[in-house]
Amino acid sequence: MTVTVVDEGMGIEAGDMDRLFRPFSRLRNRRTAEIEGSGLGLYICERIVKAHGGRLWVESRPVQGSAFSFSMPLFGVAAQTRAPLVLVAAGDERTRREVRRVAESRGYATHEVSDGVEAVEAAMRLVPAAVVLDRILPRLGAGEVAERLKENAATESVPLFALAAKAELGDRSHLFAGYVSKPLDSVRLSEALQAISRASRAS
Structure with a gap:
């Protein structure tokens, strides 16, 4: 609810x-x-x-x-059993919907924003398990968002995924844990989120 x-x-x-x-x-x-x-x-x-x-x-x-x-859960689910959160930042609703579908199929909850400034604010507030960023975002692009999150102590270790080819991110590509080209490759995105789940369980 x-x-x-x-x-x-x-x-x-x-x-x-x-x-x-x-x-x-x-x-x-x-x-x-x-x-x-x-x-x-x-x-x-x-x-x-x-x-x-x-x-x-x-x-x-x-x-x-x-x-x-x-x-909050309607039936008193304990906090520790809540699904890990993926922050999705994309300017168009269709992309957000597709990322949400893939994330939820992997057991994640999602929080969606439509521009780069909102992405920075939401990530610092929620500290999600991962952030998925469309390369081109209103107000702040994915590279600028990544720089700000990596400079913040609360979010510096949150894995970032770009909906772009690595080459499109230029000298900021090292800030991202992975890349999923558009048109959105659902299989690649699913594999990336699965890798996060494995790393979380290992830690």
């Missing part, structure tokens, strides 16, 4: 996203300066959701507003 609450407020800057769920942390600006609060609300919400085997996340853009979501 997934529930999303959307507002059309002032939104949240990307640099503030990792502070949202910290205890006693509040985002300061002119509109919130007069509002009292302890900075514990989202921290407590996240703890409650995690205790029920779920997860809580936010997607936001400055000026455009925010979407807060949580998901």
Whole structure:
């Protein structure tokens, strides 16, 4: 089950996203300066959701507003039995749908975004088991996304897969664990995800 609450407020800057769920942390600006609060609300919400085997996340853009979501199993599945998560970033819905089909056939859950900035924000927030990036993405291309994730301590070890030929990624190709050319080769993608599963079990 997934529930999303959307507002059309002032939104949240990307640099503030990792502070949202910290205890006693509040985002300061002119509109919130007069509002009292302890900075514990989202921290407590996240703890409650995690205790029920779920997860809580936010997607936001400055000026455009925010979407807060949580998901949890309907029948009390323990957190440790949840499917590992694959983040899928592609500009077109058809590609996202095909990657989702392959990932779910391998036992993964998926979280989908449609541009590079969203991919960076979601990866840093969710720390997925793997990230699948279309080479050409709105706002940030796959290579730029990969650079940012490899520079971040939380996501530097997350395997990245590009929906592109290795040569198309140029001097950033070393940042990726694998490549799946387009039109999407479902067999290659399935094999790549299977390799992640084997590595996770071995560790």
